[in-house]
Amino acid sequence: MMRDHAMDTDHIDCASAMERLFEFLDGELGPELEVRLRAHLEVCSHCFGQAGFERRFLAAVQAAREAERCPDRLRSRVLEALQREGWTGSDTP
Amino acid sequence: MRKPAATDAHAAFSAVALAAIDDVYRFARSLTRDEADAEDVVQEAYLRAFRSWHTFEMGTDVRRWLFTIARNVFLRSREKGKREVTLDDDGAEIVDAAQAREQWIQGGLDAILERTDLGPAIAAALAELPEPYREAVVLVDLEDQSYEAAAEVLEIPIGTVRSRLFRGRKLLQVSLAQHAMDAGLIPRATPAPSAE
Incomplete structure (x- = not known):
């Protein structure tokens, strides 16, 4: 159930919690707000469920990060261009 | 005559910048949404990165640096000065x-x-x-x-x-x-x- 109490110095209401949820999940919230938002999630089942969904969603996006690697022919093309530019390094660090 | 400083810089470029080529490629793909355009962006970005390698501060985030260069290449590769409409209200x-x-x-x-x-x-x-x-x-x-x-x-x-x-x-x-x-x-x- 959503908690409708207004935001005060100690508590965050649901609207504020949802507004800052992504920052919380991204670890981009300051320490003080993080503690307050975490406290809210512990007592609010609606926001807790929402946080769980967003966390799973972000994990799925991250997992889908294409295992796509730079094609070998592009790597060769870049190296050749660099060599023409005077680069004398090696492709294998 | 051997130039140790240049050799070291080239080796560092290999070890640090080229090591991130998969990430730059993926980022370029997401920007251009086109394989050929992405390849052009990656090549040009690496050339610019190599020319500016002396300005890169070792120990800082090379991917951030390369992403910035790649994005600038991408923006310039589009019609000169004509950015897509990127209103924040879009969507x-x-x-x-x-x-x-x-x-x-x-x-x-x-x-x-x-x-x-x-x-x-x-x-x-x-x-x-x-x-x-x-x-x-x-x-x-x-x-x-x-x-x-x-x-x-x-x-x-x-x-x-x-x-x-x-x-x-x-x-x-x-x-x-x-x-x-x-x-x-x-x-x-x-x-x-x-x-x-």
Whole structure:
């Protein structure tokens, strides 16, 4: 159930919690707000469920990060261009 | 005559900058949404990075540096001076619609988020995001950049990164739900409440 109490110095209401949820999940919230938002999630089942969904969603996006690697022919093309530019390094660090 | 400083710099370029070529390629792909254009961006970005290598501060985030260069290459590769319309309100209506269908989207997506075959649908949904949102989502969600780093690469305030991420992720959920529905992974949506 959503908690409708207004935001005060100690508590965050649901609207504020949802507004800052992504920052919380991204670890981009300051320490003080993080503690307050975490406290809210512990007592609010609606926001807790929402946080769980967003966390799973972000994990799925991250997992889908294409295992796509730079094609070998592009790597060769870049190296050749660099060599023409005077680069004398090696492709294998 | 051997030039140790240059040799060291070239070796460092190999070890540090070239080591990130997969990430730069992936970022270029997300910017251009076109294989050939992405390859051009990657090549030009690496040439510029090599020419400017002396300005790179070792120990700082090379990916942030390379992403910035790649994005600048991309922007200049488009019609000179003619940026796409990148209004921050773009997509607002879709986000509103998403909120109206929040329950269906979350219910449907929640059931499939752990599927291992979701990658293509997520990639397709990402490719459909309007550019400002796509850039922010790709940098933060796929390339693990902080809000601060994304703001630097995109040359926008952190607050704008925050709002673009929020909208971009919501748009992505709508689009992903649509792709999943089209693929038969989740049931068809019940008609959304009319906005009129």
